[in-house]
Amino acid sequence: VDVASRAGVSIKTVSRVLNNEANVHAETRQAVLAAANALRYRPKLSARSLAGARSFLIGLLYYAPSAAFVGAIQQGATARCREAGVHLVVESLDTAPGRLEQQVEHMASTLRVDGMIITPPLCDNTKVLRALRRNGTRCVLISPDVRRHGLPIVRMDDRRAAAEVVQALVALGHTRIGFVQGDAAQAAALERRAGFERAMHDAGLTIEPSLVREGDFTFASGLQQGLALLALRKPPSAVFASNDDMALGVLAAARERNVAVPQALSIVGFDDSPVATLISPALSSVRQPLFEMATAAVDLVLAPPLAGAETELVLPHQLVLRESSGPVGGAAKH
Amino acid sequence: VDVASRAGVSIKTVSRVLNNEANVHAETRQAVLAAANALRYRPKLSARSLAGARSFLIGLLYYAPSAAFVGAIQQGATARCREAGVHLVVESLDTAPGRLEQQVEHMASTLRVDGMIITPPLCDNTKVLRALRRNGTRCVLISPDVRRHGLPIVRMDDRRAAAEVVQALVALGHTRIGFVQGDAAQAAALERRAGFERAMHDAGLTIEPSLVREGDFTFASGLQQGLALLALRKPPSAVFASNDDMALGVLAAARERNVAVPQALSIVGFDDSPVATLISPALSSVRQPLFEMATAAVDLVLAPPLAGAETELVLPHQLVLRESSGPVGGAAKH
DNA sequence: CTGAAAGCGCTTACAG
């Protein structure tokens, strides 16, 4: 009202200008802008939200995430939200009681976010997704295992990335390449394994069963399988671990057995977690485009409702070769 | 309105019941609750916010934080917010343009959060704090360097924690204890150094200048100072690095010089970052009570406005001794 | 291109 009277127009015109609507005379627009500026006027979100169809709030849903994941995702999400003039509401579900749908339902119905970004493993929780759908909440899924939800999806190509790791190792002369698989309950673990197998096959290499080990994404399992691999009569010259935690386990195994890395054993991980550059030798790994995935997810949430219904965005990853991998039978360090 | 008519009362009474106000007849209360339940009624936050004095939103302000920090803080903050029935809005400021006050001002005036949790280094940014104060936003600071803001503060005792590290090393028989300081621009770095010096003094040990090195909290500086310490004519038997990144650098230095850890060199870090248990030997470190600090910060934000004005909460840390530290001249591993 | 009116769904301040 103050802005309107100062600019000599109606509040409706102020609303139009501030919402960048069409059909406002250029001069009128300037006058309103000037008045708003002079008065340091800021529209109140709760009023806009109550009267209109949008809340200017985007939800980000976590369930027991790792610190590195939260850190990377949120950097992208908050940055994009700031640019888009919306705010990011972070919700993490209680891991104790297990009535997840109910928690989600309550959250969605009181808060009325414009859309919600769902991270693993919730993006594969049918009940949670159904509760959200019932509520009419627009959802975007990040890296779901299953892709038949009919919801917009943002992910990377785990299979291809894994294949590229193998190709890089082959290019360094490795032929005996060990593989440590992640938790088989997660599709990413199987995707990475499939990529490993495909690339080995494409390179004309046989996959020796004893070189393919089953871990569970933990450091302990990496250590255990690393020791097992090094104890083989003919150990591998390179090990590709399905994530960084396990790669660090393999590295610890090599240390324990006095196997030089990368001279006698190359190690490559997956995730490019912060720790990769906090150890020596720095760990070769696959950088997941988490920042970009989060950015894209915000865009999809904000996109016209029908536009992205079947969208599946596959963002480019990056293989980062550092000190932990090198030519087979490599020269001494440095 | 629907709930009111179903329960046969006025909307005002419904409001009273749902807000847990006093002065409602027990039977009336039950009837309203039953009606609300049957109708699956959920109060709409934007309407409550517009009409009332609260927004049910708490802001969490970051500026270029580390993934580990965000992960730990947010776990605590989101959990507590869920319990308190409020929502956490995460804002990270643009690191590029530098008009931080303006960004903060815009955010606070449009969103109208009930309060804001400010993390380092913003909690020491006078301009940001002033912009928030001008706006009337209730602030709680996490681990500020300066403590004269007249604002509620939540922190840990860095000095005491550092002293405890030294005491633990002394208890293991160490007398030649090296110290790697963090970035002197951060008060925590100086606090930890002060704690180191005090404990050395209290233990009756002299501080040899060559054993006290200046790092900057990075892995590279830890590596560099670690190498310098090990190159001394009489190297230390233990090194206390002011954070985990630098401790990992010292560990890398020990590896490079073939110094066994912890047999020939004990190493203790600070932060207890996720990586501490992802390496071998697992890193001894000081666990910051970040989860608890976040929880407490939410409580302070929600507390009666005047109550916590001068509050300073110092939460207990924990020294976690793992494999990287051991008795001086320790026996072989295992 | 512009505006007057109604209404979003709650809480507040007041009366009884």
Next chain:
DNA sequence: CTGAAAGCGCTTACAG
């Protein structure tokens, strides 16, 4: 212990 009225600050739907 309960309720009728006004109002929070915007957008919507409509008229011109």
